[in-house]
Amino acid sequence: MTGCTVPRRRRVSANEKLNLGVIGVGGKGASDTECCAGENIMALCDVDDEAAAPSYKRYPKAKRFRDFRRMLEQERGIDAVVIAT
Numbered sequence: 001m002t003g004c005t006v007p008r009r010r011r012v013s014a015n016e017k018l019n020l021g022v023i024g025v026g027g028k029g030a031s032d033t034e035c036c037a038g039e040n041i042m043a044l045c046d047v048d049d050e051a052a053a054p055s056y057k058r059y060p061k062a063k064r065f066r067d068f069r070r071m072l073e074q075e076r077g078i079d080a081v082v083i084a085t
Contacts, residue, residue: 021078023068026051029084033059036082043075 021043022033033041033055045065046052056064065071072078 018079019077020080020082021045021071021075022055022082022084023071024083024085025055026053027084029082030055032082032084043071043078045071 018039023045025044025046041059044062045068
């Protein structure tokens with residue numbers, strides 16, 4: 001992992017993972033997202049598809065959004081949001 005302080009790993013079952021939405025996944029947001037890779041990354045949001053492409057590739061099951069408001073409206077299962085803008 002680059003550019004982040006690694007938090008102590010939680011010991012949880014797959015049913016206890018947080019459902020995360022990430023706003024701003026290009027640049028610094030990519031490394032912030034990487035720090036949370038042990039959780040369920042379910043939605044990614046960025047206005048710049050080119051900058052976000054590596055994150056989109058790394059988390060292919062996550063839904064993609066360009067507008068964070070739509071992400072929050074449509075993805076009711078999100079437990080927490082990482083914001084890196």
